[in-house]
Amino acid sequence: MSLTVLAVDDSRTIRDMLKLALTEAGITLHLAEDGMHGLEVLEGIAPDAIISDINMPRLDGFGFIEAVRSQDKHRATPILVLTTESAPELKARARAAGATGWIVKPFDPPKLVKALQMVAG
Secondary structure, eight states, rough: OOOOEEOSSSSSHHHHHHHHHHHHHTEEEESSSSSHHHHHHHHTTTOSEEEESSSOSOOOHHHHHHHTSGGGGGTSOOOEEEOOOOOOHHHHHHHHTOOOEEEEEOOHHHHHHHHHHHHHO
């Protein structure tokens, strides 16, 4: 199964780790540096799933998720939040914005790949 994923994170280290983990698993990865950039990249692609950080400059993860969900073509696209945060109120806020799931950094690459295959398959 070949997946296309958009990952939005302001950390170059995390983007590099995602690139390594996901491309090794045969996933086509598009990267963005923050929510605004993520929306720009999203214009030209139709991802099977989206990964988003919460704490980012310009447009944070909550705003990004809400903006994605406001677009008809991405209303059902699975969105996984990848963050260092684990507070229940933030998880609830992400779910309310439209997030599908929540993964805490540092992530385990095989588990992340499996989660993406589960939500996008």
